[in-house]
Amino acid sequence: MKILVAVKRVVDYNVKIRVKPDNTGVELANVKMSMNPFDEIAVEEAVRLKEKGAATEIVVVSIGPASAQETIRTALAMGADRGILVQTDAEVQPLAVAKTLKTLVEKEQPQLVILGKQAIDDDSNQTGQMLAALLGWAQGTFASKVEPAAGTVAVTREVDGGLETLSLKLPAIVTADLRLNEPRYASLPNIMKAKKKPIETIDPAALGADFTPRLKTLKVTEPPKRQGGVKVGSVQELVAKLRDEARVI
Amino acid sequence: MSILVIAEPSTGDVKKPTLTTLGAAAKIGGTADVLVLGQGVAAAADATAKVAGVGTVLVADAAEYAHALAENVAPLVAAAVKAGGYGHVLFAATTFGKNVAPRVAALLDVQPISEISAVVSADTFERPIYAGNAVATVQSADAVKVVTVRGTAFEAVAATGGSGSVTALAATGEAGLSSFVSAELTKSERPELTSARVIVSGGRGMQSGDNFHMLDTLADKLGAAVGASRAAVDAGFVPNDYQVGQTGKIVAPELYIAVGISGAIQHLAGMKDSKVIVAINKDEEAPIFQIADYGLVADLFKAVPELTEAVSK
Numbered sequence: 001m002k003i004l005v006a007v008k009r010v011v012d013y014n015v016k017i018r019v020k021p022d023n024t025g026v027e028l029a030n031v032k033m034s035m036n037p038f039d040e041i042a043v044e045e046a047v048r049l050k051e052k053g054a055a056t057e058i059v060v061v062s063i064g065p066a067s068a069q070e071t072i073r074t075a076l077a078m079g080a081d082r083g084i085l086v087q088t089d090a091e092v093q094p095l096a097v098a099k100t101l102k103t104l105v106e107k108e109q110p111q112l113v114i115l116g117k118q119a120i121d122d123d124s125n126q127t128g129q130m131l132a133a134l135l136g137w138a139q140g141t142f143a144s145k146v147e148p149a150a151g152t153v154a155v156t157r158e159v160d161g162g163l164e165t166l167s168l169k170l171p172a173i174v175t176a177d178l179r180l181n182e183p184r185y186a187s188l189p190n191i192m193k194a195k196k197k198p199i200e201t202i203d204p205a206a207l208g209a210d211f212t213p214r215l216k217t218l219k220v221t222e223p224p225k226r227q228g229g230v231k232v233g234s235v236q237e238l239v240a241k242l243r244d245e246a247r248v249i
Numbered sequence: 250m251s252i253l254v255i256a257e258p259s260t261g262d263v264k265k266p267t268l269t270t271l272g273a274a275a276k277i278g279g280t281a282d283v284l285v286l287g288q289g290v291a292a293a294a295d296a297t298a299k300v301a302g303v304g305t306v307l308v309a310d311a312a313e314y315a316h317a318l319a320e321n322v323a324p325l326v327a328a329a330v331k332a333g334g335y336g337h338v339l340f341a342a343t344t345f346g347k348n349v350a351p352r353v354a355a356l357l358d359v360q361p362i363s364e365i366s367a368v369v370s371a372d373t374f375e376r377p378i379y380a381g382n383a384v385a386t387v388q389s390a391d392a393v394k395v396v397t398v399r400g401t402a403f404e405a406v407a408a409t410g411g412s413g414s415v416t417a418l419a420a421t422g423e424a425g426l427s428s429f430v431s432a433e434l435t436k437s438e439r440p441e442l443t444s445a446r447v448i449v450s451g452g453r454g455m456q457s458g459d460n461f462h463m464l465d466t467l468a469d470k471l472g473a474a475v476g477a478s479r480a481a482v483d484a485g486f487v488p489n490d491y492q493v494g495q496t497g498k499i500v501a502p503e504l505y506i507a508v509g510i511s512g513a514i515q516h517l518a519g520m521k522d523s524k525v526i527v528a529i530n531k532d533e534e535a536p537i538f539q540i541a542d543y544g545l546v547a548d549l550f551k552a553v554p555e556l557t558e559a560v561s562k
């Protein structure tokens with residue numbers, strides 16, 4: 001089974017982001033960038049499936065600027081076999097990402113596509129579901145367990161009420177949630193090996209991709225700041241404040 | 250143009266997320282119809298027709314919708330939108346809504362708008378990005394707006410007082426792509442996290458699942474729900490559906506008590522809109538104190554039993 005994994009380069013989750021003073025977006029100059037944490041989990045799952053003998057080849061795809069090569073290299077160092085970068089400096093919204101991925105899926109013919117459940121910059125949580133719809137495939141979103149069998153894959157999903165297990169016909173789409181696995185750190189020898197793995201760069205025009213945004217960002221602002229309150233000295237004082245001042249108990 | 254709200258699956262009463270989504274629909278303006286789907290949903294459809302301000306209730310009652318599988322539900326919604334000429338399709342930002350809305354949007358060739366926190370106009374919405382550290386105002390150029398609604402940002406409409414009509418909708422059939430195997434749902438007598446008035450949440454500082462019973466006792470005294478940080482869920486202290494945060498549940502109760510939680514931005518993203526925040530942490534430098542209305546620097550193993558006793562009086 002061939003697996004395709006989609007990875008996105010995003011602002012590192014440890015960075016405290018700042019809104020630009022002109023309200024056009026978020027300050028991205030000189031900010032540490034990393035692979036979206038959910039995509040690390042997606043790559044790890046693919047690598048584990050390959051180690052178990054359930055997968056034969058792992059292809060990693062990113063749509064983004066030239067620097068997204070680094071993100072692809074990280075995935076290759078974790079154990080993916082080759083990379084594809086659809087290179088663009090445009091900001092690509094999930095529908096366009098899904099359409100681009102669809103073209104690549106038709107070319108690569110994977111049996112399973114694994115994505116992150118959401119990218120932690122835009123927090124959309126859309127791409128996998130849209131790709132599944134465009135391909136007419138089944139979707140296993142927010143996955144915490146993935147077990148392929150003959151012609152199907154069982155996916156356990158994190159839902160509001162707890163856990164739910166579905167059986168999906170292959171080929172299928174899976175989106176990774178936090179507890180699917182704990183991604184490995186690439187070892188130095190594997191980082192060296194990854195440098196020799198192939199990354200193909202594709203011009204979006206060659207895929208007939210249309211990145212015209214459907215959603216226009218009019219402005220980006222700071223959320224209202226929450227004021228810190230007071231420290232209380234004892235449980236008694238806390239209860240008194242909650243009863244008499246805040247009146248919430 | 251009118252709005253179609255997709256009801257949160259239920260076979261009985263109308264779920265709170267459906268009522269808050271109708272609250273967002275009221276901000277957009279115009280009539281709101283509601284699509285109720287599932288198997289054996291006649292009672293739910295009748296209950297929905299009584300919700301204040303509801304126009305028509307469209308009912309799709311068929312075996313293929315029993316587990317609300319996205320592969321079966323998305324074609325139904327897309328067909329209903331086309332047939333009814335709706336300008337907006339609204340889902341609650343629950344795991345049901347997040348799973349299905351983008352699939353519907355792709356079938357209609359539109360770019361969905363996730364987790365809106367305010368309605369600026371019929372085509373312009375606010376939505377939090379970067380774990381709520383920035384708010385984007387976005388305008389949609391699509392003919393149909395497919396939107397998920399953040400429950401904490403809108404007032405629920407009244408569950409009674411309406412007199413909508415009920416119309417059956419033709420089922421769209423079994424897609425044959427997926428099937429339900431099993432569910433492991435957390436059973437609890439306590440209120441649901443996303444609609445509780447009070448939440449007591451525990452973090453890594455709790456040290457074990459057994460120690461969470463301490464929070465259960467406090468929660469029972471306060472009529473509260475119990476939540477957790479990601480660290481507590483990852484460590485296996487509590488099930489996944491307890492997680493509050495950027496990638497868990499978004500809550501805004503009147504009172505949120507964070508116990509042994511440091512206050513990482515991903516956790517704050519899920520609870521910083523609570524009315525009153527209390528933090529109990531032994532580290533006076535913990536970031537949670539920067540946003541807590543009342544902070545208590547103390548060992549939780551001493552403070553929580555004391556608090557439980559004090560609120561019982």
Ligand SMILES: Cc1cc2nc3c(=O)[nH]c(=O)nc-3n(C[C@H](O)[C@H](O)[C@H](O)COP(=O)(O)OP(=O)(O)OC[C@H]3O[C@@H](n4cnc5c(N)ncnc54)[C@H](O)[C@@H]3O)c2cc1C
Nearest residue numbers: 006007062063091115116118119122123124125126127213
């Ligand atoms: C402040 C701000 C303003 C913006 N303004 C605009 C604008 O005006 N116009 C515009 O076009 N865009 C704009 N964008 C960017 C664009 O909206 C997002 O990059 C896009 O919405 C992707 O959303 P997401 O990554 O949250 O998708 P999600 O659906 O959350 O992503 C889920 C998964 O899909 C996969 N995936 C997503 N993107 C890629 C990718 N590029 N390559 C490979 N895999 C991927 C990953 O596996 C990821 O985990 C803006 C973004 C921000 C933060």
Ligand SMILES: Cc1cc2nc3c(=O)[nH]c(=O)nc-3n(C[C@H](O)[C@H](O)[C@H](O)COP(=O)(O)OP(=O)(O)OC[C@H]3O[C@@H](n4cnc5c(N)ncnc54)[C@H](O)[C@@H]3O)c2cc1C
Nearest residue numbers: 452453454478479480494495496497509510511516531549
């Ligand atoms: C992609 C991504 C998504 C994430 N999503 C979420 C999310 O949705 N929700 C979420 O919560 N996190 C999320 N996180 C994780 C987040 O970054 C933090 O790691 C997590 O919130 C930490 O949990 P904690 O506060 O319980 O643990 P810690 O940070 O370890 O804090 C434990 C606290 O307990 C205190 N403590 C210990 N013992 C005692 C005692 N006896 N008495 C009193 N206090 C004590 C300590 O002083 C400390 O402050 C996410 C991370 C990533 C990368």
